[in-house]
Amino acid sequence: MSVSAVSAAAADSSVCAPLAVLGRDVTVPLVTGGEVTYAALDYAASAPALQRVWDDVAAYAPYYGSVHRGAGYLSQLSTDLFENSRKTVAEFLDCREGDQVVFTRSTTDSLNLLAAALPAGCEVFVFETEHHASLLPWRDARVTYLDAPRTPDEAVHTLERALADRDPYGPALVCVTGASNVTGELWPVRELAAAAHAHGARIVLDAAQLAPHHPVSVRELDVDWVAFSGHKLYAPFGSGVLAGRSDWLREAEPYLAGGGASRKVTRRPKEAGGGVDVEWHDTAARHEAGSPNVIGVYSIAAACKALTEAGFDELVAREQYLIRTVREGLAEVPAVRVLSLFGDDAPRVGVISFVVDGWNSSHFAAALSAEYGIGVRDGLFCAHPLVRTLLGGESDEPGECGAPEAAPGEKSLNAIRVSFGAGTPDEHVERFVRAVKELVADGARWNYRTEDGRCVPDTSAAA
Numbered sequence: 001m002s003v004s005a006v007s008a009a010a011a012d013s014s015v016c017a018p019l020a021v022l023g024r025d026v027t028v029p030l031v032t033g034g035e036v037t038y039a040a041l042d043y044a045a046s047a048p049a050l051q052r053v054w055d056d057v058a059a060y061a062p063y064y065g066s067v068h069r070g071a072g073y074l075s076q077l078s079t080d081l082f083e084n085s086r087k088t089v090a091e092f093l094d095c096r097e098g099d100q101v102v103f104t105r106s107t108t109d110s111l112n113l114l115a116a117a118l119p120a121g122c123e124v125f126v127f128e129t130e131h132h133a134s135l136l137p138w139r140d141a142r143v144t145y146l147d148a149p150r151t152p153d154e155a156v157h158t159l160e161r162a163l164a165d166r167d168p169y170g171p172a173l174v175c176v177t178g179a180s181n182v183t184g185e186l187w188p189v190r191e192l193a194a195a196a197h198a199h200g201a202r203i204v205l206d207a208a209q210l211a212p213h214h215p216v217s218v219r220e221l222d223v224d225w226v227a228f229s230g231h232k233l234y235a236p237f238g239s240g241v242l243a244g245r246s247d248w249l250r251e252a253e254p255y256l257a258g259g260g261a262s263r264k265v266t267r268r269p270k271e272a273g274g275g276v277d278v279e280w281h282d283t284a285a286r287h288e289a290g291s292p293n294v295i296g297v298y299s300i301a302a303a304c305k306a307l308t309e310a311g312f313d314e315l316v317a318r319e320q321y322l323i324r325t326v327r328e329g330l331a332e333v334p335a336v337r338v339l340s341l342f343g344d345d346a347p348r349v350g351v352i353s354f355v356v357d358g359w360n361s362s363h364f365a366a367a368l369s370a371e372y373g374i375g376v377r378d379g380l381f382c383a384h385p386l387v388r389t390l391l392g393g394e395s396d397e398p399g400e401c402g403a404p405e406a407a408p409g410e411k412s413l414n415a416i417r418v419s420f421g422a423g424t425p426d427e428h429v430e431r432f433v434r435a436v437k438e439l440v441a442d443g444a445r446w447n448y449r450t451e452d453g454r455c456v457p458d459t460s461a462a463a
Helices: 003-009 051-063 073-092 107-116 152-164 189-198 247-251 294-310 312-331 361-372 384-391 426-442
Strands: 027-029 035-037 100-104 123-127 142-146 172-177 202-206 225-229 240-244 262-267 276-280 336-338 351-356 377-379 415-419 446-451 454-462
Touching (some): 100 107, 107 202, 107 240, 152 172, 189 202, 312 336, 312 426, 351 361, 351 384, 361 415, 361 446, 361 454
Parallel strands (some): 123 142, 123 172, 172 202
Antiparallel strands (some): 100 240, 262 276, 351 415
């Protein structure tokens, strides 16, 4: 089912109920008095844990044991669980035969691993619109940064032109997001993969924002690797995934040197100078040195199963209803400008960034939290070049991820981001839309001040 189809079909949110997540009944105090159920609308940063994931982890926890290193029952059980989790993730991503699933700490860790495994002389092509996790790891490669496209077709043509100018005989890699962590817009991954392969390049998909919202098929998208984080996939236990072709990973030096990555270690004869010789694994274990995060890995597998069993068609349809509710509500407020690269009709996931005339973004986000119990994010979202491009700001203007420098009432080069997903109730997005309208129409009901770079309620007096 395409995004446009489900968007048209989902007339209301009755397609399916929100999935149960931890924290859904947590109440928080309001600066104006009383308490309210917390509306977690910062899924793009870290999604709450699915109740199913938490329950599965809790059921396994008493049986936790060392992985790959023990003869005892719990160690064998944990090893089976760990390796079966690898198979579950491979199925979730529809990996090809021969692809490897390497467990990491996060998307950032996954892409740094791949960067460390690039062949000598590899060229990297990356759009300036990427999250820093995709933009920054390629320090030892020759990198071509591509300007922000304004349509999906322009993205493909921009990449084709850049690839046409490269050395056709050397290795090359394209890195692209599946869904923007700023605008939520879906990128033409399949078309970009075709362009990369037509010019002899490979492609890695940053699916950190895509995998929690849409099915991701390595086979259908024809990408060479995919990376994502557990903490955005409702499994916040410190684990991530890099999955895809094995050859570059198998030929690279281990990402970390240590136990687990080594198959055999022998001492050289003293007369030969001593030292050790190491035979490294050529499987995924090559890049998984140390005791693995079996809890984190199992939680990712549990999340993959939960989302698959819930049915992505139903989850996507419901999310499209929530997206429409937010976008239509914001469109009714002239002071609000929603940020977009590809335009209002572009397919997107539940990530929406905007600015409000007359408001500092940190001040607005602080008022949403303190007066309405709504958690959003403000700043540049670890995608500085993209947000600055969308806001028309210069690269040397101030602004950091989540740490605006301007005081309440002062203009800042930052935006506000609301994001949601499979666990978001209707009431949370409805409360958000109502709060935006009230704040723009009536202003904040409380005084705020700047503290350590953040806008916070002034508890000494009300407005």
